[in-house]
Amino acid sequence: MSQPLCIAIAGLGTVGAGTLRVLQQHGDLLAARAGRPLAVTAVSAKSRTKDRGVSIDDVAWFDDPVAMAREAEADVVIELIGGEDGPAKATCEAALAAGRHVVTANKALLAVNGAGLADAAAQAGKALNFEAAVAGGIPIVKALREGLAGNNITRVYGILNGTCNYILTEMREQRRSFEDVLDEAQRLGYAEAEPSMDVDGIDAGQKLALLSSLAFGSRINFDGVYIEGIRHISLLDIDYAEELGYRIKLLGSAQRTERGLEQRVYPRMVDQRQPIAHVEGAENAVVAIGDFVGNTMFQGAGAGAGPTASAVVADIVDIARDHRTPTLGISAGELESLPEAPIGSHRGPYYVRLMVSDRPGVIADVTAVFRDEAVSIESMIQRARSETEAVPVVLNMHECEEAAMQRALSRIATLDSVVEAPTMIRIESLA
Ligand SMILES: NC(=O)c1ccc[n+]([C@@H]2O[C@H](COP(=O)([O-])OP(=O)(O)OC[C@H]3O[C@@H](n4cnc5c(N)ncnc54)[C@H](OP(=O)(O)O)[C@@H]3O)[C@@H](O)[C@H]2O)c1
Incomplete structure (x- = not known):
């Protein structure tokens, strides 16, 4: 029999308890897929006594997930605590420093600290897998x-x-x-x-x-x-x-x-x-x-105990099989720093809704502003008429540059007859 892959889990909430459940329920199937048994050896959470609907009787308990990441008998540490830094980050760093693989579902942590953690994983020669962090169960x-x-x-x-x-x-x-x-x-x-x-x-x-x-x-x-x-x-x-x-x-x-x-x-x-x-x-x-x-x-x-745990377990199986890819697909050192395109340079058609007081000249004022900014109207809907209440005017705008649209909307918002901040929604061509 091959050596089991020893797993320590930090965080036993929705995803942590869900992961334990998948590992316990699919033990044989996962052993076959991973080529060796997957054995949970240690866990950590805040409350030791909380009923989580899964047994943690036979595993080592740690009050401190960072100590667990350093000391537990584990090949891989699963971080399911959450948060962009704090104990989640410290747990991942401690695990990599101790030469253990890391799996996490924590998008906040990776969005803010992922570049540094990917570097640390590369230096340690260990996996940092995060399938569950993006769109939950979707691989x-x-x-x-x-x-x-x-x-x-x-x-x-x-x-x-x-x-x-x-x-x-x-x-x-x-x-x-x-x-x-x-x-x-x-x-x-x-x-x-x-x-x-x-x-x-x-x-x-x-x-x-x-x-x-x-x-x-x-x-x-x-x-x-x-x-x-x-x-x-x-x-x-x-x-x-x-x-x-x-x-x-x-x-x-x-x-x-x-x-x-x-x-x-x-x-x-x-x-x-x-x-x-x-x-x-x-x-x-x-x-x-x-x-x-x-x-x-x-x-x-994209969320929930079962779907998210499904993704966490897939990452664990990859590690058990020694199937390794760099965290972000290419070596951490080869990742490019790309400049960001400013939103003002966006081009596309727009939907604009104005709430206006229904009196003569309003539409002329609005169209004059769009004309000044060289933004052209494709179509307009103005249906309800009311002496007393504001009425919606909906404008379908031809493709234009966002900066021009924003300038026009700022000016339109100041017109006396426009009674609410304009609503603008970008129309997306997905073709
Ligand atoms: N929930 C989802 O559907 C979902 C989907 C995708 C990704 N995620 C990500 O998965 C991660 C976990 O989410 P979750 O929904 O499972 O969170 P959760 O239900 O709030 O569980 C968090 C767990 O962390 C434990 N914990 C908190 N602080 C701790 C500390 N200092 N030391 C040790 N344990 C600590 C808690 O212990 P106690 O139980 O004792 O309080 C709890 O078991 C997050 O990064 C989240 O963004 C979640």
């Missing part, structure tokens, strides 16, 4: 790093945050407001009490920074990701999107251009005929486009 890290290795990746984009996709889906299907859906998601435990990581696009931005590093061989640059969330999306915009043949999705996208690396997370109007427009609820999806393969789309659960 997109392995796909980019290995399955698509024969391609120049031209673009990668996707729905990277299940909470936002769930909120947008519920708003559209149930005709409910953003606040209402978020409130319910928090009560049901789908969204955090402090939801900004999700709804302000930060979580998606962290995942995008990892995806673009894998896709373009660049050093992880989370600070270079341009991020907008979904708080400003109203039911009115969702209805107009439907009418215009679009669906609103929070997408992250990355591509290399002559202006630099574009890494962007913001809500977009996506053509309803595109497959990604139909990825609904808490699902995630990632599209990777390669010069030889063309479009590939991966869809599945």
Whole structure:
């Protein structure tokens, strides 16, 4: 019988307990796939007595995950604590310094500290695997790093945050407001009490920074990701999107251009005929486009105990088999530092919604500003008329440069007849 791979797990919450469950339930199957038994030898969490629905009776317990990473009898340390630094970072560093492989699901840690950790892993000659950190159960890290290795990746984009996709889906299907859906998601435990990581696009931005590093061989640059969330999306915009043949999705996208690396997370109007427009609820999806393969789309659960543990265990099996790739697909020393393309250089068509007081001359004032900025209107919808209340005016704008659009919107916001800050949503061509 081959030597077992000894595993120490730091963090026994949703993903940690889920990982233990997969390892316990699929022991024989995994031993066959890994070529040797996978044995959990040590665990660490905050509370030793909490019932986690899985047995930890036969394993060593550590109060301190860093001590576990240093001292436990383990070939690999699994970091499932969370957070961009603190005990998560210290645990990974201690494990690599002690000559152990590391597996983590922690996108926040990697987005901020991944470059340094990848260097440390390379120096130690150990694996730093992170399949679960991007899009949960979808094996997109392995796909980019290995399955698509024969391609120049031209673009990668996707729905990277299940909470936002769930909120947008519920708003559209149930005709409910953003606040209402978020409130319910928090009560049901789908969204955090402090939801900004999700709804302000930060979580998606962290995942995008990892995806673009894998896709373009660049050093992880989370600070270079341009991020907008979904708080400003109203039911009115969702209805107009439907009418215009679009669906609103929070997408992250990355591509290399002559202006630099574009890494962007913001809500977009996506053509309803595109497959990604139909990825609904808490699902995630990632599209990777390669010069030889063309479009590939991966869809599945982006979070939850089972799907995330599935990805963690796949990383463990690779280590057990001695199947090793550099953390980000190419050697840490060969990763390029690419300049970021400023959002002002973005070009594309736009949806603009204004709330205006319904009186003569309003549209003339608005169109004069767009004319001054050389931004042209493709079509306009102005339906409801009201003597007393503001009415929506929806403008479908031809392709133009973002900087010009932003200048025009700043001026339009100051017009007396425009009663709310304009809503602007970029229309995305995914062709
Ligand atoms: N949940 C998901 O669906 C999902 C999906 C993809 C990626 N991830 C990532 O996976 C990681 C874990 O997420 P999770 O949802 O499983 O988190 P969680 O449920 O909050 O679990 C965190 C675990 O870490 C333990 N912990 C916290 N501080 C500790 C410390 N100082 N020392 C030792 N243990 C400590 C906690 O102990 P106690 O249990 O004793 O409090 C708990 O078991 C995060 O990086 C997250 O971003 C999660």
